[in-house]
Amino acid sequence: MQKYINRSVNVINKLTIQGETIMKRSVLTLLTLLFIMTIALVGCGNKEEESNANEGTNDSNTNDESVDSVEWIANEVYPEDNHNSKALYDFAEKLDEATDGKVQLDVMVGGALGYEGPELLTAVRDNAVPVSDMLVSGVAGDEPLFEIVTLPFLVQNFDEGKLLNEIARPYFDQVAEEKWNQKILYVTPWPAAGFWTKDKVESVEDMKGLKMRTYDKNGALVVEAGGGTPHPLPFSEVYSSLSTGVIDSVLTSTPTAVDASFWEVLDFYSPVSVTMATNFVTVNLDEFNKLDEALQATILEVGKEMEEKVWTDVAELDKEQEAISNENGITTLEPSEEFLQELSDLTEDIRNDWLETAPEEAKEIVEKFNEEVGR
Template sequence: MKKYLKFFTIMLAVLAVMMFSLSVNAEVVKWDLPTVWSATNYQSRCLKIFADEVKEATDGQVEIILHYGGALGYKGPEMLSVVRDGLVPIGDVLKNAQTGEEKFFGITSLPFLAPGVVELRMLQFFTRPVEDRLAEKHNQKILYVVPWPSRNVYTKKEISTLEDLKGLKIRTVSKEDTDLFTLLGASPIQMPWGEVVTSLATGVIDGVATSSASGVDGKFWEFTGYASRWNWHSSCDMVNVNLDAWNKLSPELQKIIETKARELEPQFWKLAVEENKEKEKILIEKGI
């Protein structure tokens, strides 16, 4: 009898260890992902698709919680350091706004090097290996990138000649943009997206250099009447994960997330192009 009791005691102990192991393995990893863009912006829609796909593919073991419109208080130019320092485990990073940390991330802002998505995609073949190394230097990993296909200059008056630009306070994103507009005679002001609409409404700036999608997000037709589509460059958002958070995942979960990011990226590029066309139509309908 004692022999059987000892056997059952051992079996119960083994079962308890197995149940504990299963509960640990099934623990849900929750990642907060901040973005400065509104929930309706196509970049945010791509984030939502990615988060949903990751949750499904990992059977709910990895859950990405999205925070739109700068809700966590982080500004666009800060995101490389925010992810690096582990303030968030994953983040949406506007690449050419990070030149304060790494000048190379401004390469797509060089005038007319990549004025459209085709040129930008070709450029990516050469720049991505360098960007991956730079991301690792900053304790993070690039999962995927999504382009901003167009570049417009929104102003209250029509820009027909260089003379029309003189003295205009134009919001810019990167140092490269700022240098270009300075050479053209404007008075550029580098500014994160979260400050743009208020600054435009209060007259702090006279115009904005940004995409068609952002023009719709900001309802620029309420403040400006013209959009000059110059397309002097294209840019990208990177979705980067902190390496400390990444390395806590099992190799199996890492592979699932990497595969999902690789599969979705071409779809996101297509969505960006389609969305850009739709937003241009809206701007025209609104009188810009």
């Protein structure tokens, strides 16, 4: 992985050097272009007959932009040690090996390219950056279909989250290619979000009066439906707010709990899988189509292998982070089937309200999913 980190730094340096000299080159470039245009105009009249003679051969040049190898910048908004960043570095290394160096990714982590997230769907579409990791629900403002992955209590465990991804993937592939000019290479999950609390929460009745930190609209709606008060605090304020009693609970996943040492201020964790977010890595379709079919097939095969690996890794990561929390004093309260059904029933209106205005494909996905899980 260090090899790809070093390459990323070199790319940033090259971009900086180019930025410092671009103004100096602009005048010379303009004069050169004017000279070339003059020569071209003079030659047009003399070449008309030759052009007509060659007209029938133009079709043979439609693949002039095809290339034998590529070096793509790959954008990553998360820091270097995030599981999505690690996966992208791993993907770059596997592509290098599988294509004998013909497909290179220069991974830029930590938002080094200046993209914050919501605009990434359009950025890859327009080839502002050829490859990027992005939060699926984070770009749902541009493509409503993608919000389906974070409908509250649609999935009730990690395996169901994987099933939803498998059902939704063909629809996502189609809309990404046809509407957004990009191809999805692989999808990665986040551990599902649960309740981290000071008191036991084992039923909807126990949710009443909770002052819970939430991080999105759907989470806030869930807390309100259960009789609690959502607090949309930035993560930097969560620990101090717990310490001072501003809040008494948090809606989040296990890695966040470990990062914040929740065991110092909280006592219980209920893995109810309120939502289970996913990311996907995409490549600009025009860039992808410049490669021959064999290289394209190799890239997609490596992406498939990467996806399988990351889903296994994140499932293990979730267990590891929960175990660390338990070792430090947090008690896990496994939710009963009755509690999960209560939560699903409680939030049915939230899901239905969204589906009323959602794309038809979303309704098909939900119907297929509910049929598979028997709900």
